Amino acid sequence: MNCHDFRERVTVRLADGSEPPDDHGASCPECARYAELARAAWEAAGRDADEPVPPEVAEKILRTGRRPRGADLTLLRPGPLAAAAILALGLVALFRPSAPGKGVGPMFEADGMTVERVELPAGADAARTADEIRREVAPEAWGEGGCGLEAGEGHLRVRATAEVQSAVREYLAGRAKAELPK
Amino acid sequence: MGEFDAFFRTHAQPVWNYLRRLTGDPERSADLFQRIFLKAWTHFEGRAPGSERAWIFTIAVNEARDEMRRRSRERVRSVAPEDLRDRAAVPELAPEDRELVREVMRGLEELPAAQREIFLLVRYHGFTFAEAAGLAGMGVSAAKMAVARAHERLMRVLAGRLHLGSLL
DSSP: OOHHHHHHTHHHHHHHOOOOSSOHHHHOHHHHHHHHHHHHHHHHHHTSOOOOOOHHHHHHHHHHHTSOOTTOGGGGSHHHHHHHHHHHHHHHHHHSOSSOOSSOOOEEOTTSOEEEEEEOOTTOOHHHHHHHHHHHSOGGGBGGGSBEEEEOSSEEEEEEOHHHHHHHHHHHHHHHHHHSOO | OOHHHHHHHHHHHHHHHHHHHHHOOHHHHHHHHHHHHHHHHHTGGGSOTTOHHHHHHHHHHHHHHHHHHHTTTOOOOOOOHHHHHHHTOOTTSOHHHHHHHHHHHHHHHTSOHHHHHHHHHHHTTOOOHHHHHHHHTSOHHHHHHHHHHHHHHHHHHHHHHTTOGGGO
16 A cells, blocks of 8 residues: 555545554554544544534424324324314304304314414505515424415415414514504 | 424434534524424424434435525635634633634534535544435545545644644
8 A cells, every 4th residue: 555545545444443454554654644633633523512402493393393294194094084074064163153254263174273364454465464474473384384374365364373373463463553654 | 202202302413413513503503403303394204214314314414405505605604703612612621622623623614515514424423434425415435535525624724733734
């Protein structure tokens, strides 16, 4: 083995713990020093301290992980499906408004989310409002987070957990308040 | 404790360490970390039992690359001095050693993203060259070369510090 080959393989040997096929380092002081330097750099990098995951970040993910998944296929088995259908019919009957009103009450879905229709103030741009909500209110919840938002004519349809529904309502209330003429 | 909880508790810390060293930025790391585990949660049923570690790191590597692409090839910003101070503060190290670690880590921050990515997987997370190459979607020889170049960069930092530049 020559100096070039020896140096080329230093990193791989440090990474996988293998030994050189011959003892080139013993007969070449320059390469021995090179190998020392390589080892020192490898070890110095390994001494960089780890830092813990911020608790608030971990908690947020664990909360999401405890929610039922929208795409959980166990719900599509005949038993749960029939139970969900009966439950859904019962809930529709329970929450159906008795007379036509300003909005539609919450519809509960099998994964624990509700679908709510939210009326917007006259002249509000529903698509723009929906974009703002996706950006400002629990951004991680939309899309892959399982929640959904649909802009209609003067209203939004929000499919979300109770927590997110309430955050959306608060956001819209705050926005309406801020837009009031002073 | 649910399956996802257990999975998260096992893999959260290594993934977090990877992102912190890769981006050098706590906010970007937190954002990426959430995306990664949200994706893992969404596709949790599709994971291959027994290879969860490789699975979550594949997601991490891809998400981090996507984010870097979104930033239009912007170079990862240098770590703020106070951030380096926190990260290098290993209590059992002598002050001069801490300074050395800090300098070596600064060298790591300056590596091209692809080299840094593969170096982190091999050096800090114990992946073999073949495993890391698989995660990063490159050949084993290319992975070995990337790690060697990254290592060489750190050696230069160290050689400069120890006045051994003639060795390289």
